[in-house]
Amino acid sequence: MCAEQQPGQVRPGGRTARNREAVCRATLLELAERGYAALTVENVAERAGVHKTTVYRRWGGVHGLVVDSLQFAIDDDWQPDLSGTVEENLLDHARVALDAFLDAEIGPTHTAVVAAAFQSTEAIEAVHAFFADRFGRAASIITTAIENGELPPETDSIAVIRAVMAPIYFRLFISREGVSDGDLQQAVQAAVASARAGVFSSFDQDGERS
Amino acid sequence: MCAEQQPGQVRPGGRTARNREAVCRATLLELAERGYAALTVENVAERAGVHKTTVYRRWGGVHGLVVDSLQFAIDDDWQPDLSGTVEENLLDHARVALDAFLDAEIGPTHTAVVAAAFQSTEAIEAVHAFFADRFGRAASIITTAIENGELPPETDSIAVIRAVMAPIYFRLFISREGVSDGDLQQAVQAAVASARAGVFSSFDQDGERS
Numbered sequence: 001m002c003a004e005q006q007p008g009q010v011r012p013g014g015r016t017a018r019n020r021e022a023v024c025r026a027t028l029l030e031l032a033e034r035g036y037a038a039l040t041v042e043n044v045a046e047r048a049g050v051h052k053t054t055v056y057r058r059w060g061g062v063h064g065l066v067v068d069s070l071q072f073a074i075d076d077d078w079q080p081d082l083s084g085t086v087e088e089n090l091l092d093h094a095r096v097a098l099d100a101f102l103d104a105e106i107g108p109t110h111t112a113v114v115a116a117a118f119q120s121t122e123a124i125e126a127v128h129a130f131f132a133d134r135f136g137r138a139a140s141i142i143t144t145a146i147e148n149g150e151l152p153p154e155t156d157s158i159a160v161i162r163a164v165m166a167p168i169y170f171r172l173f174i175s176r177e178g179v180s181d182g183d184l185q186q187a188v189q190a191a192v193a194s195a196r197a198g199v200f201s202s203f204d205q206d207g208e209r210s
Numbered sequence: 211m212c213a214e215q216q217p218g219q220v221r222p223g224g225r226t227a228r229n230r231e232a233v234c235r236a237t238l239l240e241l242a243e244r245g246y247a248a249l250t251v252e253n254v255a256e257r258a259g260v261h262k263t264t265v266y267r268r269w270g271g272v273h274g275l276v277v278d279s280l281q282f283a284i285d286d287d288w289q290p291d292l293s294g295t296v297e298e299n300l301l302d303h304a305r306v307a308l309d310a311f312l313d314a315e316i317g318p319t320h321t322a323v324v325a326a327a328f329q330s331t332e333a334i335e336a337v338h339a340f341f342a343d344r345f346g347r348a349a350s351i352i353t354t355a356i357e358n359g360e361l362p363p364e365t366d367s368i369a370v371i372r373a374v375m376a377p378i379y380f381r382l383f384i385s386r387e388g389v390s391d392g393d394l395q396q397a398v399q400a401a402v403a404s405a406r407a408g409v410f411s412s413f414d415q416d417g418e419r420s
Contacts, residue, residue: 035245035247035328035329037245037247037248038247111328114328114384115325115328115329117383117386118245118321118324118325118328118383119245119325124386127384127385127386128385128386128387131384131385131387159396162377162380162385163377163400165380166376166377166379166380166381166384167372167373167376169376169380169384170372170375170376170379170380170384171376173327173328173383173384174324174337174341174376174379174380174383174384175337175338175341175372176327176334176337176338177338177341186369186409186410189404189407189409190373190400190401190404190409190410191400193403193404193407193409194399194400194403194404196407197399197403197406197407199396199399199400199403200396200400
């Protein structure tokens, strides 16, 4: 989830960029391990090896740390693979997303983002930004499928991506049932079958749809 | 979510039943307002108007309070309406479930159940019990639809119910987008279209499916 630091990328930002990375990673780890309620500037500063006055000066406090760290966490260059059928591309996307949550290093920070939204309105804004970003990038899987004639032309791209991901998040974070690769395949098949049946076609006969 | 107390139901349990209701309601409100990490026997006892030694004697501590309160919260006599088409019955079910989360009185306790699972393994067990109970009751919508010839005979009932509910929970608690009645209708249409396409048919060619 976090962009890998390449050798040539350190110098342009220098100490400021290194401090941001250290502070954002420390904030995400604190969120993952102790939760939003226990987040303090002091703990983040100590964990990051940065003086707390630096943290206060740049991030203002806990609010600023959360917002910037969640932005840092989504700041990578992931793009969906568009080389297969719509089912293959969606399954690849679902596997990448699930792997991120199950990964020992970055999984806890993803989980912390979801968990923090239960306790903080600023985290809710960050979660909106996270999904707008992820769903927006993955939507090219659907627009490509429409161009290829695999899905109806009026299909709502974001609705299909959401339909693939919702059962995965539901199993991980709501019902806590665990997620198998068969579950990912079923989620993809269901989303594609629904799209082909016209369920996700843009429509305006219902005033409540946005 | 909590069973309505009928006049004739109080006496059989007497003080014990009244104490349980007061303590469980207090625990759920504490969970909803302050979260699992801040839950204490002292706060629950004070809120319930019960002596803390009574709470320690009967529930043991925070663990016992959480487990029993979540059991109390799911202990009602809800049964799905089976009088309409499969789409109508599923939409009714989805509306009842969403109303429970949005209700000013019982919504916070439902939310507390979901949130507590981020912080407590005993809450995860309670969440499993909650969904096993709810999905199990709602499954009769699907078995009735199969009997009526509305869905393929080999349809996995729980998979269809989960498919209806997952996007609703996802919008409420993960992406935090809000849920309109049009979203409920779309979730029902998608689940039924997928079931009719055979996506939720029981199958065993994939060793990873349970």
